[in-house]
Amino acid sequence: MHDIEAIERATLAAVPPRGQETWNDWLLAFDAGTVGRCHSATPLRHEAPAARTLAGLEERYAAQGLATVLRVPELPAFDAFRSQLGAAGYVRTKPTLVQAGRVGELAGGMPPAVDVQLAPTAAPDWEQVFLGEGFDPVDGASRLAILRRGADSVFASVREQGRTIAVGAACFSHGWCGVHGMRTLPAHRGRGLAGAVLSALARRAQERGVQRCFLQVEEGNARARSLYAGRGFTTAWGYAYWRKEEAKT
Template sequence: MTGAEIEAIERATVAAVAPREVLEIGGWLVALNAGTIRRAASAVPLSHDLAAETAAFEQIEAAYAARGLAPAFRIADAPGLESVRAELVRRGYRPEQPTLVKVGAAAGMIAAARGEAAAVSATPDAGWARVFISEGFDPADGAGRVAALTRSPDAVYGGIAEDGLTLAVGVAAFGHGWASVHGMRTDASRRGEGLAGRVLAGLAGAAQARGVERVFLQVEEGNAGARSLYRRAGFTQAWRYFYWSR
């Protein structure tokens, strides 16, 4: 991908998870937030070709410390960031939680759906939020994600309900020329029925209504089920990153 596309995706990623505060330091976007959403609480380089600068690391660490937060970084395993990774190791950080950034198109998301596309609204309701704290999900983590995703600027909320009960949800946020998918959740009792694909289709329709065709999302490398879903919807890997923490 081009440097401009990488920067746009990183800026759109941070905006969508709505951290309480964001700084820009020496080519880094520094998301400052408490809670379990790591994209909202880590520093990410805006380029995949950035040399390590001691002063920038010190400023970033000081920003987290000043707010009582543990410093963390989100680093692509691109060759141009080799010196950054080496500096993180030198400073006592270690990589974990490999995650894939995938890119696709709204048309592919719609074509892959098995059934009617999910309904989409400008605001989430209580049923939408319930899915995040339903059986099988961590309640504290779910509550934090609901709070962050409902703060997302310029977002829409997809959901599938039956008999008044919401069963599958997702969010599409818009910014920097992209639609981004976040918060995909399906009630544990109804997985494997194609509901998530219908949510993707609903979000894709909302993107096309805005004239946006390019879509990206992020999925943990070990989440085979989600990766299979996104593959069927036409998503391909753009890059992989790790979180780095002490």
């Protein structure tokens, strides 16, 4: 079994919410942006939640002036809890896979032919991919602001004819390399740019002595899942967001 708590804490190190709290083996993130991981609660152990878990989580999010949003693993241990959520008016949405792998496989066999630049911050040209054609600018701006708060991160970019066309980021925390923010402009997809970005991030992880890597990908994103499978990622567990209709992830 992968180190669940380390992965969850490393996730929030990369996309830090404005506030967070550990309560009864749950990690609670408090924020108002569009990144679901930054304003949802997730368990640090994959064991059946205690009887009053939902009530306690709702109290804590209410105290922050936020709707309660949960990331619940799609595992048998949470069957009864998911039934409780459904009975309380929560709705399952956005099924997502947590995938893990080895940095050596992520790096690939040969250095990429594509020139990938690495920087400690997200420069304006890196940002433009998030805000560019084919992406939601509001969501992109929110994600950028959160990624910028990440500790010990590196930002990768591929430039062509003076324009950044593909980006990605990695955060080194809790013994893991977490991959985040992978985006390629629609007109440049299918050229192996994302793979080159992954290789560059993995080589930086190797320089840091980090051996394990993880990422999160929406279950329905077949293109990304195929790319990650080719680099040795396998699914550690899946989860879905649970929220009431008025809450947003």
